[in-house]
Amino acid sequence: MKLNMHKKRKTTILVSVVAAMILGGATVWASDHGDAPAISGKTTDLTDLYVFQSPENNNNLVFVGNVQGLLSPEASKTAAFDEKTLLEFKIDTDNDNKENLVIQCVPKNGKMYVYGPVQPATVGTASSTINSEASAIVDITPYASSTPIVTTTSKGIKIFAGPRDDPFFFDLPQYLKVVSNQATSFNNPGTDALAGTNVLSVVVELPKSLLGNGSSINVWLETKQKS
Amino acid sequence: MKNILYPVFFTLAVGISACHKDKKTSPTDPNKGNTYTIQGDQVGRPGLNVVFISSTDHDIFNQTEPSQMAAIFGTQIKNKLLSLNPDFTTNKIGLTADQFAGALSTDVLNVSLTGPTTYYDGTHVLTGRNLTDDVIDDSFTLIFGGPNGTDKPGLTSDHVDHNDKEFSNTFPYEATPW
Numbered sequence: 001m002k003l004n005m006h007k008k009r010k011t012t013i014l015v016s017v018v019a020a021m022i023l024g025g026a027t028v029w030a031s032d033h034g035d036a037p038a039i040s041g042k043t044t045d046l047t048d049l050y051v052f053q054s055p056e057n058n059n060n061l062v063f064v065g066n067v068q069g070l071l072s073p074e075a076s077k078t079a080a081f082d083e084k085t086l087l088e089f090k091i092d093t094d095n096d097n098k099e100n101l102v103i104q105c106v107p108k109n110g111k112m113y114v115y116g117p118v119q120p121a122t123v124g125t126a127s128s129t130i131n132s133e134a135s136a137i138v139d140i141t142p143y144a145s146s147t148p149i150v151t152t153t154s155k156g157i158k159i160f161a162g163p164r165d166d167p168f169f170f171d172l173p174q175y176l177k178v179v180s181n182q183a184t185s186f187n188n189p190g191t192d193a194l195a196g197t198n199v200l201s202v203v204v205e206l207p208k209s210l211l212g213n214g215s216s217i218n219v220w221l222e223t224k225q226k227s
Numbered sequence: 228m229k230n231i232l233y234p235v236f237f238t239l240a241v242g243i244s245a246c247h248k249d250k251k252t253s254p255t256d257p258n259k260g261n262t263y264t265i266q267g268d269q270v271g272r273p274g275l276n277v278v279f280i281s282s283t284d285h286d287i288f289n290q291t292e293p294s295q296m297a298a299i300f301g302t303q304i305k306n307k308l309l310s311l312n313p314d315f316t317t318n319k320i321g322l323t324a325d326q327f328a329g330a331l332s333t334d335v336l337n338v339s340l341t342g343p344t345t346y347y348d349g350t351h352v353l354t355g356r357n358l359t360d361d362v363i364d365d366s367f368t369l370i371f372g373g374p375n376g377t378d379k380p381g382l383t384s385d386h387v388d389h390n391d392k393e394f395s396n397t398f399p400y401e402a403t404p405w
Contacts (some may be wrong), residue, residue, distance in 0.1 A: 030277075031270075031273040031274055031277075031362075032268065032270040032273065032274070032276065032277070035268070035270075035276045035277045035285055036268070036276065036285035036286045036288070036289050037285065037286055038267075038286045038289070039267050039268045039289065042267070044267025044268050045267075045268055046267075046268040046269070046270050048270065048273060049270050049271065049273075049336055049356070050356045050357065050358055051336055051338045051344070051355050051356060052338075052355045052356060052357045052358070053339075053342075053343065053344045053355065054398075055396050055397075055400065056396070056397060056398065061338070061340070062398075062400065064358070064399075064400075064401065067268075071404075072405075073404070073405045076404050076405070085267065086261075086263040092335065097292075097293040097294040097333055097335055098292070098293075098294050106258045106261070108257045108258060113256070113257070113258050115258075124292050125266045125269075125290055125291075125292050126264070126266075127262055127263065127264045128262070128263045129260070129261065129262045129263075130256075130258045130260060130261045130262075131259070131260075132259070133255070133256050133259060134256055134258070143404060146403070148398075148399055148403075150398060150399065158398055160398065160399035163404040164399070164401035164402060164403065164404055165390070165391065165392045165401060165402040165403065165404055165405060167358045167390055167394065167401050167402070168273070168390075169361075169363075169387050169388075169389065170363050170385060170387060171363075171385040171386065171387045174385065175385065178382065179311070184381060185381025185382060186381060186382065186384060186385045186386055187386065188384075188386040189386050189387070190384075190385040190386035190387040191387065192387045194391070195391040196391065196405050197405065201399070203399035203400065203401065205398055205399075208340050211340060214340065215339065215340055215341045216337060216338060216339050216340055216341075217337075217338050218271075218293075218335035218336065218337055218338070219271070219336045219338055220269060220270065220271040220293055220334065220335045220336065221269070221270050221271075222266070222267070222268065222269045223267030223268045223269075224263035224264070224265060224266055224267055225263055225264075225265040225267055226261065226262070226263050226265070227264050227265055
């Protein structure tokens with residue numbers, strides 16, 4: 001276990017160094033990858049949020065929350081969700097940009113526990129509490145698994161957790177050249193800086209009817225840790 | 228108008244916190260009663276924090292609740308917009324610098340519950356975010372492209388238009404890892 005963690009850390013550092021070299025020493029970030037000093041390279045580092053109507057069912061909405069970006073295939077073999085880190089989708093249903101509902105995701109002993117959508121115990125960034133029984137539980141899909149492990153509940157909530165290809169794409173190095181006046185335009189074709197890298201992903205699909213009666217919602221994604 | 232928000236970027240957060248003992252109130256659920264007090268990261272739209280917020284404020288941005296962001300970061304975001312594109316007048320969705328900065332400064336993802344979801348498809352603006360959406364081109368078109376989206380063509384697309392792996396039409400939709 002110790003060995004694995006060590007190996008992962010070394011691989012992650014290697015990737016970071018290579019990325020830093022590619023970027024000419026700039027901070028490594030992309031979409032929200034490594035966006036701030038306090039979370040860069042940590043289990044709390046979010047990469048992206050996606051929320052979309054289900055391609056399989058127009059009555060469902062899909063929430064995707066990704067963490068721990070820029071994982072090499074080697075690092076992905078041992079990458080793991082952190083049991084001390086809460087991944088929380090915050091949902092504003094009345095357009096005041098304050099959460100009315102949350103979907104909370106916490107890993108424990110190889111499984112991902114998903115809570116909600118449920119009214120939060122407290123609103124804001126100060127603290128989040130798990131205040132309900134899990135809505136769905138799924139085994140975290142191992143890196144080597146060729147098929148994703150999925151749980152579907154009687155209420156129509158479907159969940160997945162595990163490593164996936166990073167779905168974000170961007171010619172980040174050329175952007176950095178443009179904004180630092182080392183280039184005047186993007187290249188054509190550009191180069192996807194996220195190609196070949198993975199993230200740890202949580203995907204939750206659920207009936208829109210669980211999200212209130214409005215015509216739209218506002219969503220943001222947070223991570224928090226236990227002290 | 229409020230719902231015509233736009234593209235690009237987002238956020239996170241960091242810490243602060245006190246010590247709370249876990250209160251396990253359920254014998255069957257291993258996490259029920261857990262309290263998490265150290266704010267980590269936060270994101271609504273892709274790239275907002277890293278593109279529009281000063282690097283010295285990235286951690287603070289991640290700790291700021293969306294409802295308070297406009298008051299704290301609105302001016303900074305407008306200044307950054309005009310720094311990136313000193314020629315900004317209006318953009319393809321008709322927003323002035325003040326309006327665009329105002330829309331960007333609350334970092335939440337607006338999502339429709341009644342129709343198609345897309346970051347921007349030429350008709351619908353920010354009704355969600357699909358895996359396939361080219362949010363970089365969408366965002367840079369609104370930042371650099373002027374009233375018709377056709378100005379500064381060298382800056383409105385990074386010419387990376389799709390992911391490096393195909394997405395699936397079935398749950399969980401994302402591609403298998405490399």
